[in-house]
Amino acid sequence: MAATFQVGSALLDACILAFLSQEDAYGYILTQNAKELLSVSESTLYPVLRRLQKEECLRAYDVQYAGRNRRYYQITSTGKERLDEYIREWAEYKQKVDKILFSGGRIE
């Protein structure tokens, strides 16, 4: 995605929750996905993950990998509810913006 439009913090929260609703993931992989699709910088993600974790939208667990710990993040039921809310709000928002961009805001 081009960096024309900035990804705000709510949208970033929503995208992380959406990634994690597919499968559990660790920081590096999440960052690579987010970087590719949303063009956010590599250091943006940790504070977001930590905050979502504190808000009990995510939980972290450790897996042994190549003789060391790897911390995976998993979405919680609170996180899923939050994601549903974001999806509803996004659909509404997208519709409004589409209306303006594609038909100049005319109400037909």
Added chain:
Amino acid sequence: MNRQEFIDELKARLRKLPYDETREAVEYYEQYFDDAGAENEQAVIQELGPPAAVARQIIAGYAVKGSTAKVPLRESWHSAWLVILALMASPIAVPLALAAGAVALALAISLSAVVFSLFAAGAGAFIAGIACAVGCIVIAAKSFPTAVMLLGAALMLLGIGAAIILWASALSKLGFSWLSKMVGNYILRRKHA
């Protein structure tokens, strides 16, 4: 700069955070380097940017997050302090920071004044209640109806006093965490702008 230097500087810049927060962040970035692989060490350091900026994001994130959950009063003071630290560390125009800081300070002072006066009112009602209770005991032998009236007044005043104090402490928690959240959001917005 190599990986070890990056981690060491990050650790040093985060030392104002609670120990657990620092450890969590440092572990995350240690794992991040591990997952990226040794051959990408320099690329990762390039992409992450200076450790000072990484630390600033972590501190700002920590300060903001404290406000949405139920936080004990001491901790919201703590995050207010961290917000001030983040404010000082941020590369925003100094006059803007000063103006925003002055507004936040004014809000904090007025909030403290309101909370203090509520506490004083609550304590006043409480003390009056105790006085009525004492009066009730003293007068009980002489005039029974007066004693009953004083007992009623005492219970009412104690109830009102307790309600005001509870309400004031709820208000102060809410007010201060709202304030630190606003300031935190302001800093984040400036940083992303």
